[in-house]
Every structure is written in structure tokens, then in C-alpha cells.
Amino acid sequence: MQFEESTIKNALVVRVRESRIVADVAPQFKEGLIAYIRGGNKNIVLDLSEVTFIDSSGLGALIGSLKAVGTDGELVLCGARDAVVSMLKLTRMDKVFHIFGTPEEAASSLS
Amino acid sequence: MKCLTLEIESQLSNVSLMGVAINAASAYAGLDKEKASQVELSLVEAVTNSIRHAYHGEPDHRVIVTISFNKNCLQFDVYDTGTPMHEEQVDLLIRGRGCIESENLDLTSIAEGGRGLEIIHKTMDEIVYKREGDRNHLQLTRYLGAK
Numbered sequence: 024m025q026f027e028e029s030t031i032k033n034a035l036v037v038r039v040r041e042s043r044i045v046a047d048v049a050p051q052f053k054e055g056l057i058a059y060i061r062g063g064n065k066n067i068v069l070d071l072s073e074v075t076f077i078d079s080s081g082l083g084a085l086i087g088s089l090k091a092v093g094t095d096g097e098l099v100l101c102g103a104r105d106a107v108v109s110m111l112k113l114t115r116m117d118k119v120f121h122i123f124g125t126p127e128e129a130a131s132s133l134s
Numbered sequence: 135m136k137c138l139t140l141e142i143e144s145q146l147s148n149v150s151l152m153g154v155a156i157n158a159a160s161a162y163a164g165l166d167k168e169k170a171s172q173v174e175l176s177l178v179e180a181v182t183n184s185i186r187h188a189y190h191g192e193p194d195h196r197v198i199v200t201i202s203f204n205k206n207c208l209q210f211d212v213y214d215t216g217t218p219m220h221e222e223q224v225d226l227l228i229r230g231r232g233c234i235e236s237e238n239l240d241l242t243s244i245a246e247g248g249r250g251l252e253i254i255h256k257t258m259d260e261i262v263y264k265r266e267g268d269r270n271h272l273q274l275t276r277y278l279g280a281k
Contacts, residue, residue: 045153046182047146076153076171078178079253083246090241106171113172113256114249119239 024051031068031130035059038070038126044081053084056098057091065096068129072102077110089120097121101129136163137202144185144195144214152199153178156210163203164278173208173276176257179250180212180272187223188216188270205278207259212272218265223251227263230255 025040037059044052059067069085077085092098099121103111111117123129140155142148156177160170181197189195200211219227226233233252237244255261260275 043150043153045146045150045178046186047149076150076174076178078175078182079247079249080182082249086244087246090244090246105168106175109168109171110175113175113253114234115237115239119241119244 024048024055026055029126031126032134034066034068034130034133035064036068036070036126036130038072039074042073042075044074044077044084046078046080049078049080049084052081053087056084056088060088060091060096060098065092066130066133067092067096067098068123068126068133069098069100070102070126070129071100071107072104074107075104077107079114082110082114082116085120086116097133099123099129099132101126135202135204137200140199140201142181142197143193144189144197144216145193146182146185149178149181149185152181152197156199156201159201159203160208160276163208165208165276169276172257173210176254176274176276177210177212179254180210180274183250184212184214184216184270187219188214190217203278207278208276210274212274213269215269218270219263224263227251227255228261 027038027040029036089098101123103122140152142152153174157170157174160173184197198213202209258274259277262273264271
């Protein structure tokens, strides 16, 4: 599982460098995100613009990461493609995650 | 009726290849991009269940998916020779329980897992599960032009 990191304002932007977040990579995906959270990053923007598909295991990893952030910080999404948005809507998780178009918009929401 | 059979070894790393092929076949059969993605999601969940629950994550078994379609519907037959599905799982798959609709969206209450069968229930028009001798046969049908 590869991530690319950058900073916008006071947010850590984590770009997911995988096209599919599914059962075989979901544990590493969650592990990677939890490492950022445990590393003290409180405002995280997860850039999903390269992700074309996510299954229920991938969604579970996202939910687990959001729970790990807890009330001390925020984890928001940006760049979600149609299939990912469709999955979030199908499971009503679009009401749980804050979803933005670009990393800049997402980072602005956290400042 | 046009027909295609796909077969993979029971490893999670093979599921994406199956999913991509199913998406392409669904688009060829006439589903638009969003519906083809939903069908792909449903089949990825079904095949992942076969590997995780029927085969308990063991490699070197086979999961077979037969895709067939005519002008009215797209049908997927998923076969494995693992452990049968539990009755309550079959009931959840076929009848659904509205778990997604009734889920408390408070962050502390949200479950990380357990959505796979409900996703299949929500995205497919007909679902049949049969134990045929020593194999599981899950038949998933999506109407063309519906949902």
C-alpha cells in the first residue's frame, strides 16, 4: 500500500497510490492510516482521486481509521470518484464522512 | 444467451482481476457505468465471501463465476466447494434486514464490517442460494434497465 504525503495549511494530505481498496489490501491500508494518526496528525485529508473501486473491507478500514481519529481530530475525504461515492451512498457512509472535491477545499474545512 | 466462465484460485489477491472482468462484461451486456460498478461490487463481495468463509482463507481451492446474459437480464452463478452458508446468513442475503438503513450513524456505534451480504441484497434483483452436493451455488441476477 503506497501513500504520498503533503501538507496544505495545517492538514496532512495523504494521497492513496492504489486503484483498488479491497479485501487483500484493506489491512495494510488501515495500518498505514492508523500510523499517521498515532504519529500525532490530527487533521488528515485522505485524497482518493486515484482510487477507482472500494469494497466493504476497504470501507471497514476507512471507518476504523475515522474511529481512531476520534474526537481529537478529523479525517476527511477528497477526490472520490463515482464508484467510490456510489459505494459510500449505498452504505449511507456519505452521511458519516465529509467529502470534498479537492485537497485544498478539504484542508480549508479543517482550518 | 451469451456465456463466459471465469475461474480463480481462492486467494484474495485474485478477486480484483475477477471484479474487473465482471465490470467489463456487465458494461458489454448493457449496464451503464454506475450499475456495472454496483454489479462488480456485489460479485467482489460474493467471491470474497467464498474465499473467507467457505474456504476459511485457504488457498488452492477454486471459485468459479459464470456470466450469462440475454436482452432482459444479466446472471452470475458463483460456485465454490467450501463450507455451506449458515441459514441466518442465507436469510440475510436473500431477505435483507435493512441493516444499512437502520444503522445508527453515531461514530461510536458504526460497525467496521458485516455489510457484504447486505450490499449484495441491495444491488441484485434476484438472489438464489443452493447447496448442490458438495458445492455452494449462489445465483445473482440483475435486470437490464432496472434499479
